Amino acid sequence: MxxxxxxxxxxxxxxxxxxxxxxxxxxxxxxxxxxxxxxxxxxxxxxxxxxxxxxxxxxxxxxxxxxxxxxxxxxxxxxxxxxxxxxxxxxxxxxxxxxxxxxxxxxxxxxxxxxxxxxxxxxxxxxxxxxxxxxxxxxxxxxxxxxxxxxxxxxxxxxxxxxxxxxxxxxxxxxxxxxxxxxxxxxxxxxxxxxxxxxxxxxxxxxxxxxxxxxxxxxxxxxxxxxxxxxxxxxxxxxxxxxxxxxxxxxxxxxxxxxxxxxxxxxxxxxxxxxxxxxxxxxxxxxxxxxxxxxxxxxxxxxxxxxxxxxxxxxxxxxxxxxxxxxxGVRGRTDDMLVVRGVNLFPSAVEDIVRRTPGATGEFRIVVDPDVTDPETGYLTGIKLRVEALPETHRRLRGELAAAIRAELTVRALVEPLHPGELPRTTHKARRVVRTP
Structure with a gap:
């Protein structure tokens, strides 16, 4: 009411x-x-x-x-x-x-x-x-x-x-x-x-x-x-x-x-x-x-x-x-935005897909590393997504999430399923994007 x-x-x-x-x-x-x-x-x-x-x-x-x-x-x-x-x-x-x-x-x-x-x-x-x-x-x-x-x-x-x-x-x-x-x-x-x-x-x-x-x-x-x-x-x-x-x-x-x-x-x-x-x-x-x-x-x-x-x-x-x-609400932040082959991508869009995927705990990290970066230009060619999920869903979830991200966000995703509890928890603001050399 x-x-x-x-x-x-x-x-x-x-x-x-x-x-x-x-x-x-x-x-x-x-x-x-x-x-x-x-x-x-x-x-x-x-x-x-x-x-x-x-x-x-x-x-x-x-x-x-x-x-x-x-x-x-x-x-x-x-x-x-x-x-x-x-x-x-x-x-x-x-x-x-x-x-x-x-x-x-x-x-x-x-x-x-x-x-x-x-x-x-x-x-x-x-x-x-x-x-x-x-x-x-x-x-x-x-x-x-x-x-x-x-x-x-x-x-x-x-x-x-x-x-x-x-x-x-x-x-x-x-x-x-x-x-x-x-x-x-x-x-x-x-x-x-x-x-x-x-x-x-x-x-x-x-x-x-x-x-x-x-x-x-x-x-x-x-x-x-x-x-x-x-x-x-x-x-x-x-x-x-x-x-x-x-x-x-x-x-x-x-x-x-x-x-x-x-x-x-x-x-x-x-x-x-x-x-x-x-x-x-x-x-x-x-x-x-x-x-x-x-x-x-x-x-x-x-x-x-x-x-x-x-x-x-x-x-x-x-x-x-x-x-x-x-x-x-807030769709994303300009300083959090990733550009993947010309597509503007916000972590919140990835979060929405992860949260509604059966078997996933909801915890995830977007990893930016050489596996998804063009070595000559430095531009992103996709994203790497580490996501916690129940062990019995790993095989299904790998393909399902990658397909959903491709269909809805038009970017390539390398999905790495993890066991529940492998990603650190936060009591404050979650850090969703991690950049590694």
């Missing part, structure tokens, strides 16, 4: 949404110019004044902001950086990137930002049918990561009983889930499937628990048909996708209709751009999501390049909400 909107803005007509965004954008650009040294320096160099933006389409005159730009701003005024748009003593929380490819990147929130964040996430959970009386077990990490505390605040605001479990102690999570009657959980698809696998091996399948609502996030997969079907089968619950990032929290979430993640269009302005030309693409066409905060105070971002490939649908949802949706 579709829940009534948490906020009246969720059912505004499209013209009212756009007018709200126009007015909020004008105020936000004035605020950013006055308080963010980084943006003031960039815009002054362009001869730009916030008053130059009379309509939302005028925003295209401003440059894209990338992660590298943000990291550069950190070096100008350490430790918080010149992108900070308020006094450091007004910062109430800081979360960091993982630091796997560079020094951990801090992103700040004010008291206003934290309140807004909690309310937006509560809106998403409410649209999925979570309410007071539910017992919510958070399976997102709390150590440095942005996810855990955000959803904890949201479900608390909803009136749920919150168990901040985190993404470790697998057996204790399972024990807690059954003993305290958890009815809603949230976590990465990888960790949720790991829990289900562990519980089933112990003779305590999670579909026998009281959990009825699962919200995924942190990595693609929640809206992939194969991954969703596997999660719903293992947990015996409805699975919804939530979408956010460290720098831009939150972005979108699915409602009970599971018809695409609703953008928080009263909080952000979204553009979907061609990855090469940076020109807008029409609804229904894949492009890179570029976002602008409409009212964030601490670290506001203007034309933030998410790097995420999405497809937008601005038509009203069957649930009656009018905020545009990202159909199919």
């Amino acid at each position: 579709t829940a009534r909107p948490w906020d009246s803005c969720e059912t505004w007509p499209r013209d009212k949404i756009r007018e709200h965004q126009r007015v909020a954008m004008r105020d936000q650009l004035e605020r950013v110019y006055a308080r963010s040294a980084y943006y003031r320096r960039v815009w002054d160099a362009l001869g730009f004044s916030p008053g130059d933006v009379g309509d939302l389409d005028d925003l295209a005159a401003l440059p894209i902001t990338t992660k590298r730009d943000y990291q550069t701003a950190l070096t100008h005024d350490p430790p918080w950086g010149s992108a900070l748009a308020l006094a450091p003593e007004q910062v109430r929380r800081v979360h960091f990137s993982s630091g796997t490819t560079a020094a951990p990147t801090p992103v700040c929130w004010s008291a206003y930002d934290l309140d807004r964040w909690a309310d937006l996430y509560a809106r998403g959970a409410h649209s999925q049918g979570v309410h007071d009386g539910d017992v919510y077990q958070c399976l997102f990490s709390y150590a440095w990561f942005v996810g855990g505390l955000g959803v904890t605040s949201a479900y608390t605001r909803l009136g749920a009983t919150v168990i901040p479990g985190g993404s470790a102690d697998t057996q204790r999570q399972i024990d807690t889930l059954f003993h305290y009657g958890t009815t809603a959980v949230g976590g990465t698809p990888s960790f949720l499937l790991h829990l289900a696998e562990t519980a089933a091996e112990a003779g305590r399948p999670l579909h026998e628990s009281r959990v009825r609502t699962v919200m995924t996030g942190g990595e693609p997969g929640g809206q992939l048909a194969g991954t969703r079907a596997r999660l719903e089968h293992e947990w015996g619950a409805r699975v919804y996708d939530g979408y956010g990032s460290l720098e831009f929290q939150p972005i979108a979430w699915e409602c009970a209709e599971q018809a695409g993640a609703h953008l928080a269009e009263d909080f952000l302005y979204a553009e979907v751009l061609d990855p090469d030309t940076h020109r807008p693409v029409p609804d229904g066409t894949a492009g890179v999501l570029v976002l602008t905060h409409l009212d964030k105070r601490a670290c506001p971002l203007v034309r933030w390049w998410t790097g995420d490939i999405v497809v937008r649908d601005s038509r009203p949802c069957p649930c009656s909400r009018t905020h545009a949706r990202l159909v199919g």
Whole structure:
């Protein structure tokens, strides 16, 4: 059953949404110019004044902001950086990137930002049918990561009983889930499937628990048909996708209709751009999501390049909400994309096939090595796919998966079946592409 909107803005007509965004954008650009040294320096160099933006389409005159730009701003005024748009003593929380490819990147929130964040996430959970009386077990990490505390605040605001479990102690999570009657959980698809696998091996399948609502996030997969079907089968619950990032929290979430993640269009302005030309693409066409905060105070971002490939649908949802949706969730990331004989291939497309293949556990790795690389050009001629499967299915699965990938994705796949448990498990974000010399 579709829940009534948490906020009246969720059912505004499209013209009212756009007018709200126009007015909020004008105020936000004035605020950013006055308080963010980084943006003031960039815009002054362009001869730009916030008053130059009379309509939302005028925003295209401003440059894209990338992660590298943000990291550069950190070096100008350490430790918080010149992108900070308020006094450091007004910062109430800081979360960091993982630091796997560079020094951990801090992103700040004010008291206003934290309140807004909690309310937006509560809106998403409410649209999925979570309410007071539910017992919510958070399976997102709390150590440095942005996810855990955000959803904890949201479900608390909803009136749920919150168990901040985190993404470790697998057996204790399972024990807690059954003993305290958890009815809603949230976590990465990888960790949720790991829990289900562990519980089933112990003779305590999670579909026998009281959990009825699962919200995924942190990595693609929640809206992939194969991954969703596997999660719903293992947990015996409805699975919804939530979408956010460290720098831009939150972005979108699915409602009970599971018809695409609703953008928080009263909080952000979204553009979907061609990855090469940076020109807008029409609804229904894949492009890179570029976002602008409409009212964030601490670290506001203007034309933030998410790097995420999405497809937008601005038509009203069957649930009656009018905020545009990202159909199919995040299709992939521009930096994860593989080009195989001219075909753009995202790990999420491979995941969807693996997850719905009988006999496969769902765990896989795409390996890029000399076996699938042209020695002269360095271009990929195919992919190598290592996938866990039940031993008795190895022979069948090798040919079946290769054929499905060829038919659906038009690329060659060398499939290497492995025994269950051979690939490392993760309690956080799964690494799906491995490059070897």
